[in-house]
């Protein structure tokens with residue numbers, strides 16, 4: 384059995400649960416959850432133990448037993464596909480089990496067995512010293528079907544599982560726009576009962592603060608099992624709006640991207656980035672609401688991935704608006720001109736999941752990977768290290784978003800008779816993009832996300848027309864989508880996402 388390095392043991396002491404994504408050389412993906420059970424030692428004691436370099440077998444075994452057990456299992460429940468990241472862990476006579484949040488079937492963490500007869504896929508875990516550097520590392524056995532598995536994502540499930548747990552904060556998130564009065568997070572009338580209904584409600588929520596709050600609430604309900612229906616096969620599934628709602632003041636401030644492009648200062652940049660994140664929240668819900676009903680064969684893991692993406696984008700929006708408030712209190716979010724270019728691409732690709740994944744996630748989001756490092760350096764050079772931290776978080780998350788785009792794009796290709804993902808992607812770009820797919824490319828992060836240069840080098844789109852997102856008429860797109868290629872704002876000569 385092949386063993387895959389997950390991380391130095393010390394890196395896994397910050398939280399009790401981690402999401403893991405692995406990919407084989409054949410582009411097969413698995414999403415996994417790593418559970419680290421409580422050790423009885425505090426984090427400092429564990430850190431000092433695990434940082435000791437040792438080749439001594441007994442010491443290594445003692446470290447392993449101090450961290451008690453580490454388990455890795457598939458992130459989707461084998462019953463109906465619930466996300467197991469928020470499963471309860473219980474000790475029973477036969478061992479330790481993870482209890483699925485949807486229908487409470489329990490699965491032995493070691494064997495995957497359940498009394499129901501279903502079996503979850505679990506993976507062997509080993510803690511051993513890496514002879515190259517003497518560091519204690521955690522390894523897992525790899526899935527059987529592919530070769531040369533690599534780790535493409537490892538991150539804590541959420542701060543709920545931090546070790547030690549975070550202090551309870553009573554401080555309110557520093558949002559800048561008030562939640563609409565009398566409009567609660569959960570509507571008093573016709574509260575959503577499925578993920579589809581939540582997605583459409585959030586798309587129809589114009590206030591960004593309420594959009595963020597509803598996103599957090601819906602994803603939490605979905606993960607903890609309080610919401611256990613996706614609802615994409617229901618005959619009464621609600622339809623997403625053509626364009627997500629925006630507040631009147633926001634609409635009045637929406638301008639041609641050309642007018643935003645040449646403005647240069649940190650507040651303008653943060654405002655522009657927050658605007659893109661607000662659209663990105665909607666894009667994540669839109670792919671769920673628009674393509675779930677038309678693709679009933681999509682597995683629950685697809686919905687878990689894009690719900691996680693919506694949550695990430697809402698975190699990015701909150702982080703950016705908080706930085707904007709800190710550096711420029713007189714220009715809160717919503718006070719500067721914004722643009723709606725991203726939704727032009729959403730409209731162009733609204734007919735096809737394959738096209739949506741290609742253009743939004745593998746062109747637009749992948750472009751973010753190219754641009755973010757230069758943006759981060761600009762903020763670093765100016766001494767704004769708080770914004771550097773925020774941008775680094777955003778960048779790391781976005782690598783995983785492009786990975787999700789690649790995962791589901793290759794999945795769609797396999798469903799359509801194993802069509803070749805590279806040539807199919809290039810054809811989607813030819814018909815759904817205008818102009819060159821611009822570099823320079825961040826080949827390293829693109830490759831992490833599954834995009835080899837065959838996907839994007841020497842690539843041009845030939846699209847001429849897109850529908851007007853206001854729905855009035857078709858229009859010739861000219862400069863607008865050329866701006867989409869570089870995703871709008873420039874700062875000191877560096878084009879930013």
Ligand code: FES
Nearest residue numbers: 460462463483486
């Ligand atoms: S028990 Fe997990 S989805 Fe039903």
